[in-house]
Amino acid sequence: MPSFVAEYFVFSLLYKNIKINIYRTALLPAVSYGCETWALTLREARRLSVFENRVLRKIFGAERDKVTGEWRNLHNEELNDLYCSPNIVRVIKTRRMRWTGHVAHIGTGEVRERAAWNTQA
Numbered sequence: 001m002p003s004f005v006a007e008y009f010v011f012s013l014l015y016k017n018i019k020i021n022i023y024r025t026a027l028l029p030a031v032s033y034g035c036e037t038w039a040l041t042l043r044e045a046r047r048l049s050v051f052e053n054r055v056l057r058k059i060f061g062a063e064r065d066k067v068t069g070e071w072r073n074l075h076n077e078e079l080n081d082l083y084c085s086p087n088i089v090r091v092i093k094t095r096r097m098r099w100t101g102h103v104a105h106i107g108t109g110e111v112r113e114r115a116a117w118n119t120q121a
Contacts, residue, residue: 009058019059020083027055028088035092036099045089052088053079 009019031051038044056079062071080087086094 009055016059023055023059024085028091032088032092032095036096038092038096040089040092040096048088048092056083 009022031048053076057073060074060079060082062073064070065072074082
């Protein structure tokens, strides 16, 4: 992540919902550009999840532990609960399915008829 973007996410005067909107409108499209044609391996999916969790940790920051009173980073499950949107891997898989539907739609007329009427060849 470029340092100028990271600086905006740790800037405390910006509201968290503004930071999330920046992530959704600027970073997520840039990272997932052309994802419809990717062969998404487990390694790449893991790296994308790590990237997303790093960004969300910058946005939501640390929290004070209720028992010990010490500051700690949020766990991945807590980040997912706070973000309440599908994770980046789910978004990419959804876009790939949508793209597959578009490709199937522009096929030959016979393929379109079978897909539309769900008949067997």
